[in-house]
Structures are given as structure tokens and as C-alpha cells.
Amino acid sequence: MRRTDQLFQIIQILRRSHRPVTAQRLADELEVSRRTVYRAVADLIGQRVPIYGEPGLGYLLGPGYEMPPLMLTPDEIDTLVLGAQMVSELRDTALAGAANDVIAKLAAVAPEHLHGHFAEPGVAAKPSPDDAADAADSRALRAAIHSGRKLRLRYRSADAELSERIVWPVALGYAQTHFLLIAWCENKAGFRHFRTDRILAMDVLDEPIGVRRGELRKRWVRWREAERRQLGEGA
Template sequence: MRKASRLFEIVQILRLASQPVTAAQIADTLNVTSRSIYRDIAALQAMGVPIQGGRGIGYRLKPGFDMPPLMFSIDETEAIVLALALLERTGDVGLRASAKSVGQKIASAMPPPLRQILARSALHAWGTIAPSPPGIDLAMVRAAIREERKIEIAYRDVQDRLTRRTICPIALIYYSEAANIIAWCELRQDLRQFRAERVEQSMVTDVFFKGEGDALRRQWVAGWELNRMAPSVADT
């Protein structure tokens, strides 16, 4: 997580907390060290964010401090509710957790009439919930796409052949029953789709493909209509 995003998340955690939150608790939530949180809180205080407390007793926001409100129409609010419900059906555990967090943040920033829409539970996304793929973490894939970092995978194709690949992930497609990873495959020297549940092992590497992601995505989109695969079709 980049520092700017982390600073925002710390403020959100403190806004939603009903009692002081320790640096260790914040660090555990954001998957960083307590030392990083101490530095971040000092940086926020230097920016004028009224954070009270200290080591050993926890931190809280001074009463009355708030972020600028989010203003949504009723239709926009219902669109958000349904979108978050749809995320609950994916096999991406990280996105499901983030959907709940987004709902809490939006609800806390809304005036009571719109907040009631979120609490009413009148809109639902029904259907099968996709299982989480056992051999790969989709949150790791999303991070690798953002960072343009290569992933090594052991992949079993539709013919039940196991191969080891190094891929440059550029996109994720979420179907109702599965997720497909779009990537440049170094073994095939071409763009391929990999069904996430057919990945048996995976490891993000320290090798990057910086600056190549956008060009690969344009190539993928340009050939989408010609080479589009059905969800049940896997790489060979």
C-alpha cells in the first residue's frame, strides 16, 4: 500500500473507531509495522489532522473533525449498494473484505436519509458465490497488475497437462463462477487467459515488466472480438 493511501486509511480507521486504537491494531489492519504507523501518525499530525493520544494508550481523532462529505443521489447510492453486493459473489477474498469496508465508509459519510438505504437491505445480488481459487491469491494478482510484476505459476490446462509458466498479468475478468487472469505468457510468447482455479501453485517474483502493461492491454483489447474465449475455455 502506498503511503498516501495508508494515511487516508488511518484517518478512516480512527473516524470509525468508538474508542482509542493502538498503533499495533492499525498496523495489523493495514499489514505494516507499528513503527510505520507511528511515522504515519506523526506525518498526519504535522499536516494538521487532530489525532490525539500516544504510544501505549492508543489514538483517536479530536471530536468534530471530519472528512468532506460524499454526496450521492438515491439512484447513485443504490448503484453502489448493488455493486458492493455483486463483489460479495466473487472468489476474491480481498475484494469481498474491501466491499464491506467501502460500505461502512460510505454509510458514515452520508446524511441519515441516504444512510437508511444502505441499511435497508432491499437490493440483493443473487446467485452462486464463486469459490476462492486454492492455488493463487487474487489480491496478489491485482497487486502484480498494478505494480507490473511477473508471477510464476504451476498451471493445469483443460487437457490436464501441468506446466510451469512465468506470466505478466495485465487484467482480471470476474465471471459469476470463476475468475480469469489475462497475461502475457513467456512460455507461449503470446497473450493468454488462465482460469484461476486451475493454478495449482503461484509466487509473485521480484522481476518487473514496467511500462509494458498498457501496451499489452491495448493489444488484448484490439484482439478481443477475434480471440474472445468462453469462460470454460482455458489456456493450452
């Protein structure tokens, strides 16, 4: 690992931790010696990076520090490129276009020695199967999720039954063959997953959902975990 990459990686490790990070933990993640970590931390402090602590106790990054943008490592670039490739394979035209735009913007401003990681990436996503369902335009759905607005759906079930639902959207779930709107259904008084290719019509209502969006997502996570436990017990 280049010295510059090593310094920025130390900053990144400290940024994602809310507790002191020991030199040994840094050394293990970077696959270097503790002495190398001590020297690197000293260099960062000398460059006025607000790192607090000392050997034996651990290090913390001071609040409010902003790492210079786009100082990406090759692994981080591969992660972003792979993620963009996977999004592009989802057949959601809005997100696919956004994913390609993000990579193009990053490639345009990345240091020259990293250009090859964008132009000839070392990762590749598996193409979507030919029978994958085309997603509806997700922009309206995602806008309703972000704004916490209820949706009125006209929906066709797997057995062709038609129904109208008022739902509280939680998130959009993506798989290779289909896409799901995860929502609390007022009609069924419970969480349901709606295939987006079976949504015949949708209206975003002015009425907000009944709880904070973050709380609704927490409730869905608890429901999902309970469902998984129940399936495990029945196996």
C-alpha cells in the same frame, strides 16, 4: 429530484465531459426544462462553482474543482451497493471484505436522509451458484498487476496437463462460476486466460513486464476484439 440533488447532478455531468455541454443536453438528462437548467447553473455560479459558458454555446466546469465528497444521489448509492453485493458474491475473500468495508464507511458518513438506502437497499445481486469455484487469494495477483511484475505460474490445464509459465499479468476477470488471470504468456507468445483455481503455485518475480501496463492492456483489448471478429466471421 430535490433541488440540491439537481445542482450536484449538473456538476457531475459537467465533470465527466471534456466538451461544452448544452443546456438542452442537461435538461434531457435531468428531465427538466432548459429554463430550470439556466436557473440552476446561475445558482451554481453564484455559489462560486467555476462554470464557464452561456446559453446556446454550452457549459464547461473549470479545472481543479473538487465536488464535496459523499454528496451521492439515491441512484449512485444503489449502484455502489449493488456493486458491493456482486463483489461479495465472487468468493474472493479479500475483495469481499473490502466491498463490505467501503459500504460501511459510506453509510457512516452519509447524510441522515440517505441512511435507509444503505440499511435497506432497493437492489440485490444474484447469489453465486453452489458449484462456483473458490478464488485464490487475489491480493498477490492484484499487486503484481499494479506493479507491472512478471509471474511464474505452475498451472494445471483442463485436461490435467501440468506446465510452468512466465506471464505478464493484465487483469483479473471475474465470473459467477470461475475467475481468470488475463496475461501475456511468454511460453506461448500470446495472450491467455488462466483459471485461478488451476494455479497450483505462483511467484511474483522482480523482473518487470516488457512494456507499460497501459500499453499491455491496450494490446489485450485489440487481441480480444480481433478474436471476437474472427468468431463472428466463422459463425
